[in-house]
Amino acid sequence: MAERHWLVKSEPDTYSFDALTRDKKSMWEGVRNFEARNNLRKMRVGDLLLFYHTGDDKAVVGIARVCRDAYPDPTAPGEDWSVVDVEPVRRLTSPVTLASLKADARFADLALIKRSRLSVFPVTPDQFKNVLKLGKTKL
DNA sequence: GCCAACGTTGGC
DNA sequence: GCCAACGTTGGC
Numbered sequence A: 001m002a003e004r005h006w007l008v009k010s011e012p013d014t015y016s017f018d019a020l021t022r023d024k025k026s027m028w029e030g031v032r033n034f035e036a037r038n039n040l041r042k043m044r045v046g047d048l049l050l051f052y053h054t055g056d057d058k059a060v061v062g063i064a065r066v067c068r069d070a071y072p073d074p075t076a077p078g079e080d081w082s083v084v085d086v087e088p089v090r091r092l093t094s095p096v097t098l099a100s101l102k103a104d105a106r107f108a109d110l111a112l113i114k115r116s117r118l119s120v121f122p123v124t125p126d127q128f129k130n131v132l133k134l135g136k137t138k139l
Numbered sequence B, C: 001g002c003c004a005a006c007g008t009t010g011g012c
Helices: A017-023 A034-042 A098-102 A125-134
Strands: A005-010 A048-053 A059-072 A082-097 A120-122
Touching: A005 A125, A017 A048, A017 A059, A017 A082, A034 A082, A034 A120, A048 A125, A082 A098, A082 A125
Parallel strands: A005 A048
Antiparallel strands: A005 A120, A048 A059, A059 A082
């Protein structure tokens, strides 16, 4: 069963969607949670990511794409962590806030809401599509 | 800045 | 293998 859509979180002061847009490509480093890591390992090149900003924004702000399958995290030598490489696809025309997702029953089972501390998790194709719609954005 | 939620660690 | 203590995340 191939997961095709994911949500990843980032603190914009640490690494924002703007930074990814500027860099054209980035290693998704620093995941130090087993479940999040295991999700990274299930990603495949071409999978699409909702890019969520924690902190002040608390909103999905852009779409990114996996451009390299998981490999060992070079920032944690000797430890069993993974990274993938990601590239920007596009910014959402209008950011989709956590508040608006919480207010929408279609997202009731989204890990963003139910498991607020998990930083990498799958979203269903419908949820992905609906976030794009709320963000007034087409791929 | 606080603190609830919860993942992880370590003592037993 | 349980569970208390601890540390971290992230919303408020």
